[in-house]
Amino acid sequence: ESTTDVVLGIDDVAVHYGGIKAVDGISFDITRGKIFGILGPNGSGKSTLLAAVTRLTPLTRGTLTFEGEPFAKVSAQKVAKLGIARTFQTVRLLPDLTVRENVALGADLGAEQGGMRELLLGRKALLNRSRDAVAEALERTGLTGLEDIRPGELSYGLQRRVEIARAIAMSPRLLLLDEPTAGMNKSEREDVTSLLKKLREEGLTQLLVEHDVQMMVDTCDTLIAMNFGVLIAQGKPQDVVREPSVQEAYLGK
Ligand code: ADP
Ligand code: MG
Secondary structure (H helix, E strand, O other), X not given: OOHHHEEEEEEEEXXXXXXXXXXXXXXXXXXXXXXXXXXXXXXXXXXXXXXXXXXXXXXXXXXXXXXXXXXXXXXXXXXXXXXXXXXXXXXXXXXXXXXXXXXXXXXXXXXOOOOHHHHHHOHHHHHHHOHHHHHHHHHHOOOOOOOOOOHHHOOHHHHHHHHHHHHHOOOOOEEEXXXXXXXXXXXXXXXXXXXXXXXXXXXXXXXXXXXXXXXXXXXXXXXXXXXXXXXXXXXXXXXXXXXXXXXXXXXXX
């Protein structure tokens, strides 16, 4: 594959919090149109790595490139405008806003200006400006018809889906998903898996962090496993999960 096919390049990235080496020298490339997975037990540094990529935490060392351009010094706000969207490990919807308004805020994160400031100035302008992006995001995530509902009235599974819609609404070229199926039942998890696969068919490159081994094997094109901030295995998902180091990290063997 040529370098132009690399959407996200991570090279020797480390994030240390005092003496804690949360992430300690991770390198990988994510190819366009693929789902790249990160598997690892609690505390292995997965969320910290996503925070480094979205510039929410400073790097101790290493380089980040997006479509060939270094961006390790770019602010979190500018990362969204570059075309990198994310969902968080816990639901972060605004409870007093409707589904439409929550998703519209996402659309605005990718726009030149707006976001919370626009919301304070008036919801109407925000909703008008982002109408098409919001409608498309809701359609792509199977949420059409729920526009006027508040998140608290939706099932947990649907709330998480709204979060994905909010990220999609900014038309990202890379979507980072931090445990999108955490706390879900089996059928909700399967719904998310099919949604992510559908988004891949539509061309969306994804970085997926999950606990669920079977889901990762079913969903990802490439998988890495992390433990204690370092990469312990990398390759085809079905091979990675069989590696003794990965089995040991998971099962304590
Ligand atoms: P994971 O997402 O894989 O469960 P995290 O990235 O959340 O792991 O955490 C990795 C390690 O870094 C853990 O030991 C965690 O306690 C530590 N850590 C994460 N964020 C901070 C922080 N802001 N300050 C200090 N330590 C942190
Ligand atoms: Mg985490």
